[in-house]
Amino acid sequence: MSQPGKDTKSQRRQPLERRVIAEKALELIDSDGLETLSMRRLGTALGVEAMTLYHHFRNKAELLDGVLELLVEEMEVGLVESDPPLKRLRRVFENIRQIAIRHPSAYVLVATRRFRTIATLEFYERLLQTFREAGFNAEASARYFRVLAGFVNGAGLAEVGSRGLQPDATAIILEDFSDSENFPRVTEVVPHLRVTKLDRIFAFGLDLIFSAMEMELRGLGQTACE
Amino acid sequence: MSQPGKDTKSQRRQPLERRVIAEKALELIDSDGLETLSMRRLGTALGVEAMTLYHHFRNKAELLDGVLELLVEEMEVGLVESDPPLKRLRRVFENIRQIAIRHPSAYVLVATRRFRTIATLEFYERLLQTFREAGFNAEASARYFRVLAGFVNGAGLAEVGSRGLQPDATAIILEDFSDSENFPRVTEVVPHLRVTKLDRIFAFGLDLIFSAMEMELRGLGQTACE
DNA sequence: ACCTGAACACCGTTCAAGT
DNA sequence: ACCTGAACACCGTTCAAGT
Secondary structure: OOOOOOOOOOOOHHHHHHHHHHHHHHHHHHHHOOOOOOHHHHHHHOOOOHHHHHHOOOOHHHHHHHHHHHHHHHOOOOOOOOOOHHHHHHHHHHHHHHHHHHOHHHHHHHHHOOOOOHHHHHHHHHHHHHHHHHOOOHHHHHHHHHHHHHHHHHHHHHHHHHOOOOOOOOOOOHHHOOOOOOOHHHHHHHHHHOHHHHHHHHHHHHHHHHHHHHHHHOOOOOOOOO | OOOOOOOOOOOOHHHHHHHHHHHHHHHHHHHHOOOOOOHHHHHHHOOOOHHHHHHOOOOHHHHHHHHHHHHHHHOOOOOOOOOOHHHHHHHHHHHHHHHHHHOHHHHHHHHHOOOOOHHHHHHHHHHHHHHHHHOOOHHHHHHHHHHHHHHHHHHHHHHHHHOOOOOOOOOOOHHHOOOOOOOHHHHHHHHHHOHHHHHHHHHHHHHHHHHHHHHHHOOOOOOOOO
16 A cells, blocks of 8 residues: 655655645544535645645545545554454444544545545455455445445434534534423434444444344355244 | 415415425426535526525525425325334335435435424434334334434435436446456446345345344344354 | 615636746 | 636625615
C-alpha cells in the first residue's frame, strides 16, 4: 500500500496536497456538518482562494470522494494479519460502525456514495480476498458482503441519528420521547434504543450474521436448526 | 387513519395544499434527483412564486419531512390485517425496500432523516404494536426493530447505488467492472451483485433475521443450534 | 389570508488573466 | 505550474408590500 523513498517534497507534492485538502474538508465536516462544507469555506480554511481547489479536484464530488477515501482507510485500522479471516472481517465491520461514531456528519458519505476510486476498489479487493480466505466462493462472498454491508450501513446511520446529528434537527427528540397516552408502544421502546444500548444491539446483529456464516462454512444450511 | 366528511374544499384547504406541494416535490425528485430540487424550481412547477411555499412549510427541511411522510405511507400498502404479526412485519420491511426501487432518488430521505413528525410517529406506533402482537416485549422489539431497520435501510441504499442513481455518477461503473489482473476478487464477485441478484440476497438477509425472531419467540436462544 | 418581488448572503463552476 | 478575481447562473430565506 506504499512504496516510500523517491519522494522528495517538491516532486510528489500534488498527491500530498490532495490529501491535505481532503483532511481539512473532513475536519470542517466533523465540526460544522456536511451541509455547510463549501468550496469557498474550505478554501478560506486552507488560506487559499476557493478556485485554487479546482486545480486539485475536478469538482466538489471528486473532493467528497477524497474525503471518503480517508474514511475507508479507517476501516482497516487494527487489523491483525495473523487473525483468522472471520475475525478480521468482523473487525472491519466493527470499524465501519466506529466511523459512524467518530465522524457522524461525514458518515452519510460512506452510506450513500459508491466506492469507485482506485483506493476504495483496493479496499474492496482486500475485503473480498478475506471472504475467500474464510472459505466462501464468489456467490457466498457477494451474498454475505451485501448483507453485512447493508446491516452495518443502516446501523451506522441509526447511530448518527441517535446522536441527533442529521440534517436540520428540530421538533421531537426521540431519545427523551414520552407520551404514553397517544404513543404507548413508542414510549416503552424508546429507552431501549438510547445511544448506550446500541453497542449491544449492533453486536447482536453481527452475531446473527456471523453465526450464519460459520454454519454455512461448516456445511450446514441456514435452516439446519429446524 | 382518516375521518371523511366535514371537509368542504375551502375549509380544509391548507392540509390539502401541503400534500399537493409535497407530491409535486416527490415527482420532481423522482424525475430530476434530490440535489436539483429547490424551492424556486418547485414553485415554478406549481405555477406559483417560490416564496409562496413558505406559507405552507416553514423551511425546506419541513418540506422534505412532508415528502418523507408520503414515502412512509407507502410502507404500509397491502398490509392484510388478518395475517399473523410476523408476516405483516415482513411485509412492511419488504415495502420499504420497494420504496428504494420505486423512488431511488428520494430514498436517501428515508435512510438519513429521523422520523419526527406526528404521521411518522404514528407509523412507528403501529409497527411497534405489531412487534408486541407477535409476542415481543419492549426490549426485544427495540432490538429486532433496530436490526431490521438497519438491514433494510442499508439494503435500500445499496439498491439505489446499484441503479447508479446516487449523487454524481462518474468513473467506474461497478456493474460492468472487469479487471481480473488488478482486481481478481472484485471481478469475480461483481456478477453476483447485479441488480437482478439483489432480490434473492435481500430475501436471504430477511430470512436470517426472521428465523432468529421465530426461534426467540419459541424460547430458543440465538445460539441454540450450537 | 394568501401571494409577490426585491434583497441578502450565500452556492458551484468557468474563464481569462496574472506570476 | 499554480493561483486569482470577476462573472454567471444559481441557492434558501427574510421582509415589506401588495390584494
